[in-house]
Amino acid sequence: MDEDLRERVEREAEKHALFNALEHGSDAEVGPIMGPLMGENPDFRQHGDEIAGVVAPVVSRVNGMDAEEQEARLQELDADLYEELMAEEEEDDQLLPDLPNAEEYDEIRMRAAPNPNGPWHLGHARMPAVMGTYTEEVYDGHFIVRFDDTDPETKRPDLDAYDAILDDIDYLGFTPDEVLKASDRVETYYEHARNLIDEGGAYTCSCSGETFSNLKNEAEACPHRDKDVETVHGEFDDMVAGEYSSGEMVLRVKTDIEHKNPALRDWVAFRMVDTPHPREEAEQYRCWPMLDFQSGIDDHLTGVTHIIRGIDLQDSAKRQRFVYDYFGWEYPEVLHWGHVQIDAYDVKMSTSTIIGKIENGELSGWDDPRAPTIASVRRRGIRGQALVDAMLELGLSTSDVDLAMSAVYANNREIVDDDADRRFFVRDGVELPVAGGPDVANPPLHPDHEDRGDRDIPVGDAVLVEEQDLPAEGGKVWLKGFGPVKRTADGLEYTDDDLAVVKSGDVDVIHWVPAAESVPVRLRTMNGDETGHAEPGYADYGADEMLQFERVGFVRVDEQVADGESVAYYAHP
Known part of the structure; x- marks a missing residue:
């Protein structure tokens, strides 16, 4: 490489290294x-x-600068690239719009109000992702998690769901203040129902559901x-004491019986429920508030300043x-x-649907x-931040929005790729004897981190290869980390070809494992379980560690079994 070319490479590499370091707020790396x-x-x-050898010291020099020096140098080298970086940062900062009238409040207070009738499906992640980001990162506010569990019958609480939901919020990276x-x-x-009765704003009603519906639809009172307050108090006290059965008596909020929207006409605030609440602390109650009453009271008493709810809940x-x-x-x-x-x-994102399928x-x-x-x-190894970032990118549109899991996977890949060692995994491989070649193969632990070294894979007398990777007899492939082999009538035979056959595109590079010392693995995927064998070094990883099975995808180690089939969960490509 002549001196002019070297200078060009160094200059271009420095630009990209500066951009990479500033974009991610961390050290630049040669690979990306x-x-x-x-x-x-x-x-x-x-x-x-030769390029990588020139780039590496440039990257090291960039990593030795502080952020201010990096910004100044990038602006000096390429003002347009610097402007692109600033535009990206501005766009990132504006994923969520400003909350309306936020400046009028001493503290922004928001709440996530899950119904604990089961653990969370993916759609539920949007609530803490957005509200947690607003309160913890944008406004330094107050984040409340309130379990709206006042329906012991229709949406009966699952006692395990309370802790499971809090655990999910923690996984997503947020800590409720309350x-x-x-x-x-x-x-x-x-107490507030009684106060409302005193204000003339509520009355007890023993009409059947059908009777009141007809009255409401006809805008008839x-x-x-028009019961007097004392009578309403007495009948409400009887409701609280459990003197009525389900459907016998309700407490209604007195609104406008001629309101143009029938759904707002004298709506139910309390009803009787015969089924005891599953929580021991609440099993004595039979008179339960409806969600609109309970939630409205709680939002005021906890000082909630901003509510985000589904467009279908405008009423x-x-x-x-x-x-x-x-x-x-x-x-x-x-x-x-x-x-x-x-x-x-393929499964509908609905708590009841998922419960039924389980x-x-x-x-x-x-x-x-x-x-x-x-x-x-989570069990597949997808980090909570990857899901949060994807949810934030959806913004706050009042239209239904589509979340592509590919966006979640791309976010997660950025998070886990750098730390994930590479290993081989062959699905239901074909066993072929190998003649010649080295006794031990030495592919790198990570292609972007030479300092981590190589892994030693004993070849043995035979290897396992995925059937679709096998060439016809007489054809060649390159066993990664081992070298070139030709398929013969007897199996595979090591050849003396050099890497040029790969660069020319004539020979594919494939993954493989030794037949004798490989580890049986069950890989759990969205399309069902796949079985196969991993290279011996896979056995050294503990539960929760992330790897990349080369040419297969990222996986999370779930369970290692000494003398049986280990289990891993497929995350994404």
Whole structure:
């Protein structure tokens, strides 16, 4: 390489190394900058073997600078590239819009209000991802997790779901400032119901559901609407005491019986439920608040400033405003968003659907790789931040939005790739004897980190190769880390070809494992389980470690078994 070319390579490498370091807020690496470097400078390619040696010291020099020095140097070398970096950073900072009227509040307070009727599916991740980001990263606010568990019958709480949901929030990277259970606050709701009765804003009603529906649709007042306050108090006290059965009596909020939206006309605030609550602390209650009443009271008492809820729940704010007006309270700021739809799954993203499939044996549990759940992607080795970043990129559109799992996978690849060692895994391989060649193969542990060294794979007398990788008799392949082999009638025979046959495109590089010392592995994937064998060094990894099975994809080690089949979960390509 002549001196002029070397100077060009160094200059271009420095630009890309500076951009890489500033973009990711960490040290630049040789591997990630080689692609754009060679792509933008085609004439460098014929010197490919020498380029990396020139680039490495440049990268080291860039990593020795602080961020201010890197910015100044990039601006000096390439002002356009620097502007591109600044535009990227500005775009990243604007993933979420400013909250309305945020400057009017001393503290931004937001709440995630899950119903703990089961663990979370992937769509639920949007709630803590957005609200946690607003309160922890954008506004230094207050993040509340409130379990809306006041329906012991229709959406019956799952006692295990409370901790499971908090665990999921932690996995996503957020820590609530406050955790509440609505079922612990029933007396508070009773107190406010009595205050509402005193304000003339509520009445007890024993109409059947059908009778009241007909009255409501005709904009006619319920005959119980004008009861005196003492009677309403007495009947509500009887509700609280459990004197009525389900359907016999409700407490209604008095609104506008002629309101243009029938759904807002004298809505139910409390009803009777015969089924005891599964929580021991709440099993004595039979008179339970409806969600709109309970949630509205709690939002005020906990000082919530901003609410984000589904576009399909617009009537909730309208109902709750009647209660707020009776009490003279100021309603929080409200934003609405559409539903999240996620590709790549055959199972509907619904708690009840997933429960049904687990109960009938179609799924092995919430962490089955085929289930569209947080537990599933977590067990597959997908980091919470990868999911959060993908959710933030959806913004706050009021339309339904599509989340491509490929976006989650791309985010996760950036997070895990650098630390994930490479290993070979052959799915249901064909065993072939090998003649000649070295006794031990030495592929690198990581192609971008030469300092980590190579791995030693004893070849033995035979190898396992995936059938689709095998050439016809007389054809050649390159066993990665071992070398070139030709297929013969008896198996594989080592040849004296050099790497030029690979660079020319005449010979494919394939993965393999030794037949004698390989490790049996069951790989759990979204398409079902696959069986095969991993190279011997796989046995050294513990549960939760991430690897890349070369030419297969990233996996999370789930369980190592000394004398049996180990288990790994497939994450993504």
